[in-house]
Amino acid sequence: MAGARSTGLGPRDPMRSRRVHQRARSHRSPPPGRPAPHPRRRGASGRKGWTLPALDPRRSRERAVGMRQRQGRRAHRIEEGHRRMSELVVTRFAPSPTGHLHVGGARTALFNWALARQLGGRFLVRIEDTDQARSSADAVGGILEDLAWLGLDWDDGPDLETANATLGGDERGIGPFYQSERKAGYDAVIASLIERDLAYPAFESPEELDGLRREARAAKQNFRYRRAREFDRETALQRARDGEPHVVRFRMPEEEIAVEDRILGQIAFGEDQLDDFVIRKRDGFPTYHLAVVVDDEAMGVTHVLRGQEHLGNTPRHVALQRALGYREPVYAHLPVIFNPDGSKMSKRDKDKAGRLAVREALTLDEAGTRARLDGELDPAILDGWIADKKAQLSGTDLASIERLLGLELPGIDVEDFRHAGYLPEVLVNFLALLGWSPGQKDAEGKDVERFTPGELAKQFSLERVGKGNAKFDRAKLLAFSQETLGGQDDAEFQADWETWCERYAPEALGHLQGSARARFAAAMKPRSRTLAEPTSADGPGAFALVGDDTYGFDPKAVGKFLDKGEPSGRQLLPELRQVLAGLEPFEPEAIEAAVGAVAEAHCLGMGKVAQPLRVALTGRAASPALGDTLAILGRESVLRRIDRCLAECSTS
């Protein structure tokens, strides 16, 4: 029990907790139109019946030295059952629309979605756009589309039309789902808090506070804002009424606040760490803390799963809920996702990498780099971005830089992975494993690691979410993708690949007409780790996506397979050309048989004949199976390519 450790209070006293609860409840007043909160099996008093602490001498001794309650999860499982019968489970994903959906956010959304589906509840999406400076409508659209693409359908929230469904809607009458449209509600809550002297106006300027924080830091002290003893309420209220700029702060109760976390256990925050935090900003908008608490209550949210960076905010939210007589949702804080280098995976990572690369390019060749970038990027924006570590460029600008400078920026956003050719179910599968595991073995005793979103929804439980932070391992994601793609049937793969092409590489499809397309897709399936690889310029499928006279011949391959041998590969080509010119049908099996016959006639192994042909047709020593390669190209191309090879790769 962290609180006991930190505050030196010794054994946790269930009665003490109960007093807190009762006091909190005493000023509860259910909001109009909503049923009164029913008591819950919760906290120390609720758990007591299941763990029987007093009957187990060992356990009570351990508690006396401050042991965290390991039995908690069992009790929770039972509690979850109770909740399921008595109450609709509601989870939510509440992004702030300041950019694309990144994978960390996607995982949070995924777990919320999975929990709601698992418990037969509802999953809602709410847009937290109280930050006027940074929120944008574009970002909202992008995030919603990313969620939909991942297959995380929401029951309540902003509307989104997709190909096969309309998501969102407000069946329960709990909207709107944009916090910027819910301002009146927050104002009413804040007014009532001020009325009861649970909140008060504060007039320090940001600069003043900054100074205080710096001072505290210099004195190696911890800064926290608490209402001064000599604070005069009437004067303050009058100044506020007179229009003096101010924020509103919540009067944090002066007592330890314990948070029951479904993943981490019980965590207590001592009174000395809590401060009177701001609930309404100078611009009149509520802060995250106030808005999230008010909205979660109004929208009936029962389970809050969020990143661990929010753990320290939880006592604030709990205090607010108690002051307002709200129900306390179940909390579960998810471990953080890291980059392979151990740094926190952040939405700013791409900017960071890009900035570094641009700076490097600038140092090497200032004028040249500028010339390349200036066409697509506003120089002023670019310079600002280079100078400011925290600045973020738009996705299109970042993509321009990536393309113009030939970089590969690290994928962070869901859109990045979509672009990179990952199937949504692969990303979902992989993301789910970052922190959660099904804990099941298959028939061979191996861990179950591959599952569909549907299976995840069936299996998911908070008990199986780990506490440790996880690194995002791209190699494993790639392997998952390859395995999934390889397991598809040819038609399925082709359809997914074509869909990807339509969005990201429409010109590629133009090269593959008629039956060649299906043949190409089938040949590329086992050779592709992502949907982007078939069209990769240096991939095994590149030969089919270039004109008959635009590809080059790899000198090493030419040297090895055309120049050498007795007869040399080159000498075999005219004969092969002739055989192929008259071959009917021009199909893989017939082609391989015909080439095999030529080999046999010269008492050569298949390789001695196939490789020269392969080099002539593709310019390289590697391509799909020979029959497939030829059939994909078609007879005309094949003959033209042999002719060009003969002409261009002459002996020198």
Added chain:
RNA sequence: GUCCCCAUCGUCUAGUGGUUAGGACUCCGCCCUUUCAAGGCGGCAACACGGGUUCGAGUCCCGUUGGGGACGCCA
């Protein structure tokens, strides 16, 4: 500086007092083979450290070390 969280192969993890510590990814080897893949088989590799508790500790407790998070009129 204060507070909080975390700790099993390089990575993701299984493991809830008695296991030859299991799986997956990566890497390496072999087989298959007209190339590249794919596929099959096999291998390397971990309980951070120190104290307790216990007949017995990866599992429970304490400490150390290491990693991470928070300390905004961002969310």
